[in-house]
Amino acid sequence: MPYVNTKNKTEFSYDVKYRTSLCKDLHTKIESEQTVAGWIRTKRDHGGLLFLNLHDHTGLIQCVIDQQHELFLQCDKIPIESVVSISGKITERPTESLNDKLNSGHLELQISKIEILSKANSLPFALHQNDIGEEIRLRYRFLDLRREIMQKHIRLRSEVIHEIRTLMMNHQFLEIHTPILTASSPEGARDYVIPSRIHKGKFYALPQAPQQFKQLLMVSGIYRYFQIAPCFRDEDSRSDRVPGDFYQLDMEMSFATQEDVFNIMENVIHKVFFKFQPNMHIDDYPFKRISYKTAINEYATDKPDLRNPLKLYDITHLFTNDIPKIFESAVQTGKIYALPVPNLHLQTRKFLLDMQTFAQSLQAKGLGYIIFDEKVSGPLTNALSKNIVNHLQTIMKKVNTDMQYDTNKGGVLFIASENLQIVHRVASEVRQKVATELDLIKKNSYMFCWICDFPMYEWSEEKKGWEFSHNPFSMPYEGLQGLNKNPSEILAQQYDLVCNGYELTSGAIRNHSPDIMYKAFEIVGYTKNQVDKEFSGMINAFSYGAPPHGGSASGLERIIMLLAGTKNLREVIPFPLTQSGEDLMLDAPKELSKERQKELGITVTK
């Protein structure tokens, strides 16, 4: 019989062939005969008495059998992690052997029947271990996922997606799938590419994001669109960036302003975070808005961790004449940041030296500091003029006041002076490291901010020309007129949502006007013809009545990673690739047979 019908419409009895109860329900079934099914996780043999812990997806039950029982030997021989179906009477444990650490610690099952459904070999690692190397975990991911923490992450991921769907649909968004086999787009990351069998020598690309499709949907008159969208980028990985595929909450709204997008996303993100981490501090909305320029000045990064109370000061302008030798090159080709840290003068000298070593590991030439104590000291003191030192002391005092330390108590002011390539990294990383070491990072908090007003263009030394600093489809402020400014001053209606130092969301109000698009692309060196050719779909569509629109895309795995409290994306991805883009379990990517190559019209060279 292939299918067992349910008893009636309201009560489902599931899995009736292998079990009569799930572990979580056994406490309601004391003194009755039950059958449970699952994995034997642990086994304790006391000679005359044997305990087996059977786990299913809802919990566990201790099963017990006496030496006198005819099934004792069979039970004793079952390897752990074998899959079994066990029947017996559910009883209360004797009072002296209750276990209050377990939900079912007052119960046990007296084994009267056992069926081995699948015998397990001995495992490559123990499931209770939590220090297993990642390579072995990925090779045996199906076992790794059997571990409790990974089960939690998988469940969390499913529930977060469910919640997002509900919220988006409540906001009148339609969920719409867009193609996976599509065209390569010239700007942006490297594409994954699929050869076409029918059109030999031509290739599909996997979408880096459904960007063009979602904008086309706006032209189609879809009021609001969203999708839990798979995205593919062939770029090198980081701990918060995986190679291969990842997922975004992709959304787009017609007739929308930046504030409209902010309102929706703040509502959705806040609700999701609150639902899954109700006991954490979560910034109320509206979230803080910080211009890109301010972010760079105060945090030296466009994704500041606001749990960190320390702020940087760009003090380059203090050095206009009479520039100390050690700062000369930074003033000419970079910046000088100051990081005032209250109370730090109480730390040992080793702390300061360790920070210098840390800065050097980021390719800094060094890291200066001035100690404000009873007197002013530190290696830089003599190199700086009295005027400058006084100015820095004023900053230090102001910071002490602002952070509610006693004004007269001292501190240490770090100084990072490097060329532009390095100074932002050094300043932002030192800010974070100092705060971490001093335990200044606010605990149990999700702190959000929008970074807005990104520059539309940035100068490329390589190309000796301007290029888009982010999304080429963003609308510049003041539209066509805005593009007449010096490219370095043109700001885009482009924004990122940042949480605890992670970029969660990135979006923009889009450019829906062909005229403005031609002009925007002209600045990076595209002719009208080139734009018509490379973006024919979009340009063409926008000439048939395109509503103003904008939206955003949020990294789903990053949201889940933050909710799960891990620092690595792979922990919340069921089957991630390794850093070099390999699947260690199924052995991808693989070589292609000569026949397949021929069929696809490709030749492989090495």
Place this chain on the structure above:
RNA sequence: GGGGGUGUAGCUCAGCACGGUUAGAGCGUUGGCUUGUCACGCCAGAGGCCGCGGGUUCAAGUCCCGUCGCUCCCGCCA
């Protein structure tokens, strides 16, 4: 493409600076003992291409060169 870390028993790791007995530990596993444990306990055993290739040396897990895997970072990521 570049830099750092790492690779020794099924798993987690010690040993390497300063080359020299038979390469160790904990967990797991196998066998034995054990009637109230819950990561049970006790006793005994098996288990090693010291990532791979080359070199130096009387002698290499240890030193040198190359190479590969995993990982973190830079570049890259509209």
